[in-house]
Every structure is written in structure tokens, then in C-alpha cells.
Amino acid sequence: MIDVTIQNFEAEVIEASMTTPVLVDFWAPWCGPCKSLGPILEKVEEAYAGRFKLVKINSDDEQQLAGAFGIRSIPTCVLLMGGQPVDGFMGALPESQVKAFLDKHLPPADELPPEVVEEAAAPEPVAAPGSDDAIAALAQAVADKPDDDNARFDFIKALLLLGRTDDAKVAFAPVIAKAMAVRKLEALQHWMNALDVVENAYEPADAALAARIAANKRDFDARYELAQHHMAAQRWTAAMDELLEILMRDKAWNSDLARKTYVAILEIIDVPKPKVAEGQIPPEDPTVATYRRRLSSVVLS
Structure with a gap:
């Protein structure tokens, strides 16, 4: 052992x-x-x-x-x-x-x-996530089944995790019209929106946004933008914490944008469940489980 x-x-x-x-x-x-x-x-x-x-x-x-x-x-x-x-x-x-x-x-x-x-x-070894072979395999899966939203989600997510934003946008373009109707694709759209916000910022804005929030806890625009900065940096729990602050004060703010973005992050960070024996329940990521409960407690309160 x-x-x-x-x-x-x-x-x-x-x-x-x-x-x-x-x-x-x-x-x-x-x-x-x-x-x-x-x-x-x-x-x-x-x-x-x-x-x-x-x-x-x-x-x-x-x-x-x-x-x-x-x-x-x-x-x-x-x-x-x-x-x-x-x-x-x-x-x-x-x-x-x-x-x-x-x-x-x-x-x-x-x-x-x-x-x-x-x-x-033993099954064939799987290429490590983020390796050239893994990216190539994901790209081939999309090429083989261009209508498979799950395959496209996995491919674009892998590109975004590697910081290959331009490549991700190219891969996303064929399905952008149905992004709002497919949860996984909508999650990617929220992520890329956050990356665009940070890319177009004149300077790192985290401190300025935090100061605005300190001065007015109901400055939801500042809170949401700060959450987007966290998303762009892949600080997922920090982003969800900020979105929860909005939801605790106004559940329907900006046409439900805070909740939709929160759900998008859960979709992004959820990992494939390992196979388990028949009759067993696949374990859930503890972070995802915790933040699902937090969202439910706020939305249903």
C-alpha cells in the first residue's frame, strides 16, 4: 500500500x-x-x-x-x-x-x-488532457460528428482551458446560433463573454471593482464584472461566490443573468463521472455538489 x-x-x-x-x-x-x-x-x-x-x-x-x-x-x-x-x-x-x-x-x-x-x-492509454494528442482526438470527434454537442463542448472547453481562445471561437462559430438552447453551449458562451470583457479592459480592474463593491454592496454591475474577471482567470469558486452575492440580494437581476452564469460555471467545472459497479451511484465532484446546494438554498429561499 x-x-x-x-x-x-x-x-x-x-x-x-x-x-x-x-x-x-x-x-x-x-x-x-x-x-x-x-x-x-x-x-x-x-x-x-x-x-x-x-x-x-x-x-x-x-x-x-x-x-x-x-x-x-x-x-x-x-x-x-x-x-x-x-x-x-x-x-x-x-x-x-x-x-x-x-x-x-x-x-x-x-x-x-x-x-x-x-x-x-488493459485498455488503450488515453492521452493526457491538454496534450497535442488529446486535442487532436477531440477535434477528430467533432469532425466525425459535427452535430454532437457534447463532443464540441469537450473540444472547446479543452481549448479554453489551454488559453487558445481564438481557436475556441472558431470551433464555436458553427453552433453559435443554438447556444442559448443548449446548456453546454450556453455555458461556453458565458465563458467566452467573460474572456472578451477582460481582454477589452483598459487595465486590470479587480481592485477597482472591489472598491466599488465595498462602497455599495448593491453595485451588481461591478459584482458581475468582477465575477467575469474570476471566470476568465478560471477562478471558478470566486466567480460563483460573487454571483451568489447578487442572487442573495436580487434573484432576478438583469433578466436572471447572475443565475444563468452561475449554472454555466457548474456546467464547465463538472467532470465526467467515473464508471462504477452496477447498483452504485457515481460520485459527484464535491465542489459542484456544494455550490449546487448553495444555489438551491438561495433561489428557493
């Missing part, structure tokens, strides 16, 4: 899973069920004698990793093969169920030598 942090995640999890399945146990010191599951996982790892690798991630200390996997409750275990999640489960399962979960994916110990097992059992 290995304790994994952001510093050694690439080597101990992604690279390791290219040759051996890696089971990631997300836990925390205060979690009672985690203390029950941990020894079971270690016992099974020893019994399986190298058929998989067990690593543990403290979700309190490594919130970036927990967020990347969309962990919403612990313990949660995610199995990676070939560099990508293939299945997972939540809760402190008994030893028999842990073994049943693993046996669905792991090749028998005596079936094939390690090199052949790797080729036969």
Missing part, C-alpha cells in the same frame, strides 16, 4: 496502471468506514499477490485529486487500468464483495505472463 499525493500521482497511479491495475482508495482520518475498509483492502492486496496495486489518497490533504475524480463521499475506491478509470465503488464493502469487484476486471494470476496480460486486459 502506497500513500499518494499530487507530487507522486503521475508515477504511482497513471504510469503504474499502464502495466498493473491500480486501486485508489480515497479516505480521511476522521472517516469511520474508511478505518474498516482499509485493512480489508490491504489483506486482499496481499492475497492477490501482485495482480493489482493498492494506493491510498487522503481526500482532505489532496483535495485537488479528490476533485479530479469527482469524489463526493468516502470511502470511495476507483480502479484504473491503462491510465484511465474503469470502475469503482463507494462504502466499506465486506471482503467478499471487494474480491468480487476486482475479479470482474483482473486477469487470473496464472492465465498469462505479465507482458501479455497488459496487452490483453
Whole structure:
């Protein structure tokens, strides 16, 4: 069993899973069920004698990793093969169920030598997000299915995350007419609007906007513009915090613009759910879950 942090995640999890399945146990010191599951996982790892690798991630200390996997409750275990999640489960399962979960994916110990097992059992490695290969794959997906809004969303989002705004606008142009009717596309439109606001600003305006807000907490124009600056810099929670300040004072401000932008950010930061065992509920990103609850509490109050 290995304790994994952001510093050694690439080597101990992604690279390791290219040759051996890696089971990631997300836990925390205060979690009672985690203390029950941990020894079971270690016992099974020893019994399986190298058929998989067990690593543990403290979700309190490594919130970036927990967020990347969309962990919403612990313990949660995610199995990676070939560099990508293939299945997972939540809760402190008994030893028999842990073994049943693993046996669905792991090749028998005596079936094939390690090199052949790797080729036969592991899926093709997925290019790292942001790499040239990943961008090319996303672009090809759009070319193959130009009407697939999900594929286009993934492609444009990847470009914007890399700061390739002009390329993103080119990719967005064919669907701009239906942006207001498709939530994912509308979210991208809000993001690009924010980038345009910052690009056209005469100078960094965060301090000036904050001063205006300090002088008048109901200066919603200043609050919204500050939220756009946060969006442009990918400071997503800061942007949503500012939008919530508007919504708490005026839910319908500017034809519901604050709420629509808030929902757009949730759409942008939500990550694909990892595959989980049948009957299990896919974990939700904790940040997304928290800010969904905050929005509901404000809008419904």
C-alpha cells in the first residue's frame, strides 16, 4: 500500500496502471468506514499477490485529486487500468464483495505472463488532457460528428482551458446560433463573454471593482464584472461566490443573468463521472455538489 499525493500521482497511479491495475482508495482520518475498509483492502492486496496495486489518497490533504475524480463521499475506491478509470465503488464493502469487484476486471494470476496480460486486459492509454494528442482526438470527434454537442463542448472547453481562445471561437462559430438552447453551449458562451470583457479592459480592474463593491454592496454591475474577471482567470469558486452575492440580494437581476452564469460555471467545472459497479451511484465532484446546494438554498429561499 502506497500513500499518494499530487507530487507522486503521475508515477504511482497513471504510469503504474499502464502495466498493473491500480486501486485508489480515497479516505480521511476522521472517516469511520474508511478505518474498516482499509485493512480489508490491504489483506486482499496481499492475497492477490501482485495482480493489482493498492494506493491510498487522503481526500482532505489532496483535495485537488479528490476533485479530479469527482469524489463526493468516502470511502470511495476507483480502479484504473491503462491510465484511465474503469470502475469503482463507494462504502466499506465486506471482503467478499471487494474480491468480487476486482475479479470482474483482473486477469487470473496464472492465465498469462505479465507482458501479455497488459496487452490483453488493459485498455488503450488515453492521452493526457491538454496534450497535442488529446486535442487532436477531440477535434477528430467533432469532425466525425459535427452535430454532437457534447463532443464540441469537450473540444472547446479543452481549448479554453489551454488559453487558445481564438481557436475556441472558431470551433464555436458553427453552433453559435443554438447556444442559448443548449446548456453546454450556453455555458461556453458565458465563458467566452467573460474572456472578451477582460481582454477589452483598459487595465486590470479587480481592485477597482472591489472598491466599488465595498462602497455599495448593491453595485451588481461591478459584482458581475468582477465575477467575469474570476471566470476568465478560471477562478471558478470566486466567480460563483460573487454571483451568489447578487442572487442573495436580487434573484432576478438583469433578466436572471447572475443565475444563468452561475449554472454555466457548474456546467464547465463538472467532470465526467467515473464508471462504477452496477447498483452504485457515481460520485459527484464535491465542489459542484456544494455550490449546487448553495444555489438551491438561495433561489428557493
